[in-house]
Amino acid sequence: MKVTVIGVGNMGAAFVKQLSLAGHEVRVVARDQAKAQALADAHAGAQAVPALGAAQGADAVIVATPFEGAVSALQSLGALQGQVVIDITNPLTADFMGLTLGHTTSAAEEIAGAVPGARVVKAFNTLFAQVIAAGADFGQGQVAPTFVAGDDAAAKQTATALAQSLGFRAIDAGGLKNARYLEPLAGLNIYLGYGAGLGTSIAPTWIQRA
Numbered sequence: 001m002k003v004t005v006i007g008v009g010n011m012g013a014a015f016v017k018q019l020s021l022a023g024h025e026v027r028v029v030a031r032d033q034a035k036a037q038a039l040a041d042a043h044a045g046a047q048a049v050p051a052l053g054a055a056q057g058a059d060a061v062i063v064a065t066p067f068e069g070a071v072s073a074l075q076s077l078g079a080l081q082g083q084v085v086i087d088i089t090n091p092l093t094a095d096f097m098g099l100t101l102g103h104t105t106s107a108a109e110e111i112a113g114a115v116p117g118a119r120v121v122k123a124f125n126t127l128f129a130q131v132i133a134a135g136a137d138f139g140q141g142q143v144a145p146t147f148v149a150g151d152d153a154a155a156k157q158t159a160t161a162l163a164q165s166l167g168f169r170a171i172d173a174g175g176l177k178n179a180r181y182l183e184p185l186a187g188l189n190i191y192l193g194y195g196a197g198l199g200t201s202i203a204p205t206w207i208q209r210a
Ligand SMILES: NC(=O)c1ccc[n+]([C@@H]2O[C@H](COP(=O)([O-])OP(=O)(O)OC[C@H]3O[C@@H](n4cnc5c(N)ncnc54)[C@H](OP(=O)(O)O)[C@@H]3O)[C@@H](O)[C@H]2O)c1
Pocket: 006, 007, 008, 009, 010, 011, 012, 030, 031, 032, 035, 063, 064, 065, 066, 067, 068, 069, 070, 072, 073, 088, 089, 090, 091, 092, 124, 125, 126, 127, 128, 129, 130, 186
């Protein structure tokens, strides 16, 4: 797939690494072009590109900025009509221990509302960057899942295929509105990882009796 990653921090770097390893064609966008270049240089198959036009021909755009910067970062790419956008953000408070919105909306819905025409899918937000960087295999048959929520079935399928290509299990989490559940779930994960001291080699999952 052709995948554009906006943001070159913890999550952006983890995605660029794993997408490149999986053989995807990766375009890297940052507000500081030098940072995009440095990250792209470290991964075969990744290319740093300017923001404007970076989504053209892309199968998916992964927005890996803080929620507060996501809409302007997406808008900097130019027209996004029909574009699959994978929103991995969590609308965190400054101390990372709470959410700035929820119950009646979600970061994903706010982004979808602000970037009309984009086909927004919520995914990967419950996975620590360290988990994405290290890979989905937790050993002893355990594979980290990502929950995939969105209102466009084909866009969800793209996000699902992308997740599976990186080795993650994908759990269909329904419509984009269910990001209202997924973002607090990420909040719990952050509490368990950092607040309760379990560390970042953890991930929320779902089990089902066969
Ligand atoms: N870290 C995790 O484990 C984790 C897990 C799940 C979800 N998430 C979510 O993933 C997103 C990224 O997290 P992160 O840990 O990768 O953050 P990070 O390390 O702070 O990186 C953020 C990236 O976004 C860029 N950025 C910041 N504000 C921007 C703006 N207004 N416009 C354009 N780009 C902007 C930064 O650019 P500069 O380098 O120029 O500042 C940097 O490249 C967040 O929404 C977070 O909630 C993170």
